Amino acid sequence: MPATSGMRQIKDLPGPRGLPLVGNAFQVKLASVHQDFERWAREFGPLYQMKMGRTQVLVIADHELFTAVLRDRPNGFRRSPRITEIAMEIGLPQGLTSAEGEDWQRQRRMVMASFAPGHVRVYFPSLRKVTLRLQARWEKAARAHTSIDLQADLMRFTVDAIAGLAFGKDINTLESGEDVIQRHLDKVLPAVFRRVVSLVPHWRYVKLPADRALDQSIAVINATLLDFVAQARQRLQGDPALREKPGNLLDAMIVAADQPDSGLGDRQVVGNVMTMLLAGEDTTANTLAWMIHLLQRNPQALLKAHQEVRALAPDPASFSMELMEQLVFLDACISETMRLKPVAPLMALQALRDTTVGDVAVPKETLIMGVLRHDSVSERHFQNPYAFEPQRWLPDAPQPMGAVAKRAAMPFGSGPRMCPGRYLALLEMKMAMAMLLSSFDIEEVVTPNGSEAQERMAVTMNPVGLSMRLRERSSNGKGR
Numbered sequence: 001m002p003a004t005s006g007m008r009q010i011k012d013l014p015g016p017r018g019l020p021l022v023g024n025a026f027q028v029k030l031a032s033v034h035q036d037f038e039r040w041a042r043e044f045g046p047l048y049q050m051k052m053g054r055t056q057v058l059v060i061a062d063h064e065l066f067t068a069v070l071r072d073r074p075n076g077f078r079r080s081p082r083i084t085e086i087a088m089e090i091g092l093p094q095g096l097t098s099a100e101g102e103d104w105q106r107q108r109r110m111v112m113a114s115f116a117p118g119h120v121r122v123y124f125p126s127l128r129k130v131t132l133r134l135q136a137r138w139e140k141a142a143r144a145h146t147s148i149d150l151q152a153d154l155m156r157f158t159v160d161a162i163a164g165l166a167f168g169k170d171i172n173t174l175e176s177g178e179d180v181i182q183r184h185l186d187k188v189l190p191a192v193f194r195r196v197v198s199l200v201p202h203w204r205y206v207k208l209p210a211d212r213a214l215d216q217s218i219a220v221i222n223a224t225l226l227d228f229v230a231q232a233r234q235r236l237q238g239d240p241a242l243r244e245k246p247g248n249l250l251d252a253m254i255v256a257a258d259q260p261d262s263g264l265g266d267r268q269v270v271g272n273v274m275t276m277l278l279a280g281e282d283t284t285a286n287t288l289a290w291m292i293h294l295l296q297r298n299p300q301a302l303l304k305a306h307q308e309v310r311a312l313a314p315d316p317a318s319f320s321m322e323l324m325e326q327l328v329f330l331d332a333c334i335s336e337t338m339r340l341k342p343v344a345p346l347m348a349l350q351a352l353r354d355t356t357v358g359d360v361a362v363p364k365e366t367l368i369m370g371v372l373r374h375d376s377v378s379e380r381h382f383q384n385p386y387a388f389e390p391q392r393w394l395p396d397a398p399q400p401m402g403a404v405a406k407r408a409a410m411p412f413g414s415g416p417r418m419c420p421g422r423y424l425a426l427l428e429m430k431m432a433m434a435m436l437l438s439s440f441d442i443e444e445v446v447t448p449n450g451s452e453a454q455e456r457m458a459v460t461m462n463p464v465g466l467s468m469r470l471r472e473r474s475s476n477g478k479g480r
């Protein structure tokens, strides 16, 4: 146990005054809960306490202190047990996001193996194919001069991209509109979110039609994924060379699970295929939506991004991993978007042993809430912190960003549980953006009330109601 004499206790920290029994629960609005936590961090400082019901929560908005917590996993801290409990109750097979301890360690090895750079190279043509489908869909909209429901289209893109990779099947919601398994998957995360934040677990006593529909969806997903695993096993048996060069995440995970001593079987493969789908769709689609919105509101940055893409990657049909690597300004736009609009702005953890955070004693089982957008928009680390200035991320910026500032934004988390899908997400986002900028001029990106997009916390932090109109560009690089 760490020495705690002379340390502050959580109850001594500043924080919002609450009510008996409910604490601060009624002072947070679900749709903007991240903004409530951020506002309190500005008011009470980067280390404060609040209460959800009777549970005392230590809130950490200082990125260095929170990074130390994130790095002290899996032994010092775990994800909030509530998420795991709800996921298990719903009947989701365990995957990387809900696993802990040794289970997590084994599964992490398997998932990381499926993201090995050599494998991603094999997956690349399927990403390009999906990007070209999005291009075709947007060409149609541009020709008809109809407005595009931006988030819906970007979700179709990320669904097709990740589902294609994960199942090894050509899922095509961009052209056919709907996919059966996806329709069931779409129910899962909103249900987990609703139950995690619900004060009364009504579903334990009375199942409403939505709860019964969820049970049915989970049963269909589990059965379908087990069937996909069986088919993949047959494929691998029929063509042993595939074990060397798996063509999708599912095959790669089976190969990794089949290693001696992996301790993993088909249930863990199913759990993690599902995890990839759930963790990789909303996050990537909404980051893209934010980026398009921010670029549209910052014409200078948009112009630079257009110029870079049109000089280096003018034709989506010839996109390659090497070309994508050259788009450094686009990279900077992605980093700047995630600094200002991290789609996972809060992270809930629990201490697994008595420990300390800075000068505060933290007893075992304390609930911790990490606020990811406090230091990333602080003047201590960034000049003009609320402005969208991608060039600040470039090595040849007039005032190159220091290492501490770079770490102040951590949209993918940190430490051993840092997002394993980050390179894939970055690649997907670059492909979609490079396609958009090479082939179209953006005529408008508008919100329902014409102002800056509101942030709404659902499963991820989303912009509310963006629609976009595009104009096709001719191949000589001039707008038509």
Ligand code: HEM
Pocket: 070, 096, 097, 098, 108, 162, 275, 276, 277, 279, 280, 281, 283, 284, 287, 343, 344, 411, 412, 413, 414, 415, 416, 417, 418, 419, 420, 421, 422, 424, 425
């Ligand atoms: C812009 C897109 C994305 C963002 C912002 C994002 C963000 C995050 C964050 C903040 C975490 C928690 C990290 C931590 O605990 O330190 C995480 C974990 C995770 N992400 Fe992502 N993610 C994105 C895309 C993806 C994609 C495309 C995939 C998979 C294909 C994915 C799979 C996962 C998984 C499996 C975990 C759990 C890792 C573990 O607990 O060991 N993510 N992500």
